[in-house]
Amino acid sequence: IKIYADGAVLEDMLTAYQKGVVSGFTTNPSLMKKAGVTNYVAFAKEVLAAIPDLPISFEVFSDDFAIMQREAEEIASWGNNVYVKIPITNAFGDSSIPLIQELSKKGIKLNVTAIFTLEQVRATVDAFAPDTENIVSVFAGRIADTGVDPIPTMKAAAEICREKPGTELLWASSRELLNIFQAEASNCDIITCTPEILNKLSNVGKDLEQLSLETVQMFSKDSAALGFT
Numbered sequence: 001i002k003i004y005a006d007g008a009v010l011e012d013m014l015t016a017y018q019k020g021v022v023s024g025f026t027t028n029p030s031l032m033k034k035a036g037v038t039n040y041v042a043f044a045k046e047v048l049a050a051i052p053d054l055p056i057s058f059e060v061f062s063d064d065f066a067i068m069q070r071e072a073e074e075i076a077s078w079g080n081n082v083y084v085k086i087p088i089t090n091a092f093g094d095s096s097i098p099l100i101q102e103l104s105k106k107g108i109k110l111n112v113t114a115i116f117t118l119e120q121v122r123a124t125v126d127a128f129a130p131d132t133e134n135i136v137s138v139f140a141g142r143i144a145d146t147g148v149d150p151i152p153t154m155k156a157a158a159e160i161c162r163e164k165p166g167t168e169l170l171w172a173s174s175r176e177l178l179n180i181f182q183a184e185a186s187n188c189d190i191i192t193c194t195p196e197i198l199n200k201l202s203n204v205g206k207d208l209e210q211l212s213l214e215t216v217q218m219f220s221k222d223s224a225a226l227g228f229t
């Protein structure tokens with residue numbers, strides 16, 4: 001499975017890039033807002049100047065399909081490694097499928113985002129033009145946040161994505177390191193991870209007895225400050 005970095009803090013993105021732990025990047029408007037980005041284009045250009053050779057997804061921000069189309073074409077022109085993120089609907093719930101068809105016909109690399117159902121996966125994959133490269137972002141973590149196991153959905157989504165060569169399934173909104181293994185077992189091509197999850201990659205394969213000891217040592221160290229005599 002390929003691991004991407006999810007976020008819009010430039011420093012975190014560069015750290016992940018320099019460490020060589022990721023093979024791509026995803027951003028979204030909410031992550032940019034959280035990171036304090038105030039100039040979308042300037043931010044994107046800075047990121048792309050530093051990371052010219054790995055896939056990076058940037059999302060359109062309008063809810064008007066004609067404007068979204070113009071934004072998508074501009075974003076695509078920023079670099080060969082850019083995937084244009086199109087939400088599966090606009091904020092009014094109108095389907096983005098006609099826009100996806102239009103952009104895909106032009107050969108624009110798309111990352112269709114905010115997907116939660118297999119019906120949305122099916123419509124998206126069918127909308128991609130042949131011989132194009134695209135990502136389907138299914139929000140497994142947000143599905144799990146409703147108490148529903150996302151794994152059956154991801155496995156079925158992977159089968160649908162296989163039908164259109166060039167389509168990669170991405171496990172989005174990851175919540176914990178375990179999701180990397182779940183995404184791999186579900187035949188996802190990519191999982192995008194927050195810096196917090198990426199930092200836990202060093203835990204993989206750790207001896208559990210040793211981890212138990214380290215946990216007790218943490219309690220011991222912290223109890224020294226509590227004044228219990």
Ligand code: E4P
Nearest residue numbers: 006026028142172173174192
């Ligand atoms: C990535 O492409 C998604 O935008 C991101 O993983 C969403 O994460 P969230 O559901 O935790 O906001």
